[in-house]
Amino acid sequence: MKRALITFGTSLALALAAVVVPAGPASAVTEAAPGAPCDSADLGRRQGWANTMEIAPVITHFKGFFVTAGSTGTHSVQMTYQQQLTVQVMNETSISTGFNFGIPFLTKLEVNAKFALTKTTMTTTTEQRTLTWNFNQPGYYAVYSGMHKVSGQMNALQCHRVQKEDGRWVTEWNRRAAGTYTTWGREQEGVVRCEDTVPANSIMRVAQIELGCAGEAAQRAARAARAADDVKPAKPAAGSPATAAVPPGYACDPGYYYVQSTNGMYMIADDTPYMFWWTSPTRFGEALWTVCHGPADATGMQPSVLVSKTWNACLGAAPGATATEGAAIDWGTCEAVPLRQKLYIYRDVPGSNLVGIQLAYRGGMLSQNELAPGVKLQQSEGGKPDGSGTYRLVPA
Template identity: 40%
Template structure:
């Protein structure tokens, strides 16, 4: 197979000292599969990250002006003020946990060849004091800063691919991801307008913030204007409006009923205890274990599905309080007109097979369980199940 390659483009903007780094495809771990490579049914419940682009921006995070007069030179310890906050974020979460988020940031580090934060972190938490030895009088800008690294990532999943002529195969396919932000090591220093510094450096940014060339005032005015525009924007609509019927609008249900369970037909998803929480329980003909499979619109290149319980008419969903976390549990909840916790993408084996992998639209996480056992909770995992136990049987009952 032809190896992946990318074109690196560097863009330098002197006023903002931004260095941009982007590419159509970046380096991946040698252990990671690539889109187009074959996969097996055991891979249906797995997910890997791939970094699509990266932008590296020198950023001043803490700043303070300080005037040193004759006779006041020497060592000074000063508390800086927060200038710009950078928070590590992958997708919509700032809680960086083991799994897909950590893997994504690890791929970012390799992509930009620079050490970056791969944990829950914010520059607000960095130490904001600086000790500096002033040997000459003058007007100084004291700063701490770093390189902000941001860009886009995608996921790759195993799915059925139509090869044409009635032939099918399972291959790794690229799926939409989101954006990420992280930052590199912190740096600190002191600068004067008279100092000669490299362009596009943190020191040059500090000179601009010090007002050495009149740029700082203009940038502050632009930021105030942007803030005013943001304040006037309409608030986003809230999801979760309850549909008048159990099946959400725009979804059509198969007339057959299905069980979702392990390929050996020993365990199935259902609320055996009537608690609302979905667990593995013994394979049964009890209606609690039966689901209606309903297809809806396409989004991100895949058809959306909802699974409506035959017994109570409720929808399979990730618990609201746990929706962004690895290990978030699944439950039956009132079907909503708009709620991506209840929407799933289905990854299928070759034609004629009932084996599937299930992905939560809201988070991109794959469905699985900590262990295969009766009574075990069904959960979501950011990278899926490495041992292949995230592959389930979508078994038609009637």
């Protein structure tokens, strides 16, 4: 006698498995599923059963990387470690190809996920990873490596004799211990910019979010602007309130700007610049900045300075700190030939006011350790993966 074997459906619905008469003694003869029949040969078996499944893209290594108009071409970018990966079934992380019920469970899970899964113990070290890429356009790039994480709730099924409501005794697969599972798909790596249109639930989209890109609205604006020229900063105009303080050859936009984090805090010029919530920023000069531009330099970029209304002084790195990761951003008398105060302001999402701000001297980016009030501005080599180095330049 022969009956069809059960398949593990994508809906994770319960299904009865069929029984096949063994060709020889003491061999397992049924496919495990909750409520499916089993026989004496299955009494020593235990089978994993997924109750839920969630597939989520995860970034494992990341770096924000600026490419100026004069530096396109092939670069080797060293990404920093983001998250450790482990494979776990029923809270067990020591999974091998030997005597272990995790392997058959993950093999069946792979059919449901529709892509290859890691089936044995794996961990990701904290070492950096390097990606070599041809950057043929200037812009702000997310350089990433990632995988799809597959996780959920599960049971261990065991063959057991139970009594039904009608009084019959049957031997069938029953749910026993409950737990969780986690495994991973294949590694993906590449680069992506805010302007790029990517699938919503992809590793590329997560990389955009890590970069600090603004959501669907900014992507729609980027798509609409692709046929036109990129939005350029307004031409410098003389007569700004800060004109007397800025370096020779620099001209300032009229009026003032706010520099806001992506969660709405304002950059405040206090003893040391920091981000803070402000209910009425127009009442206080500490939140107002003048943007002044110089002539294009050897990189082809137009340098800028940010001048505080309160102090009539320029934002920049403190002396001796230009090559120090995490060094505090400060302000001081505007330099006649800007060195520490010379900035590149990147506008990489057409149609939006999102900017990245780079210290031109050593290439460090303005950022904070976290998007929280009172956190001081600092420089970091490649920006922050949580988007804390992306700002909005908003006319006051």
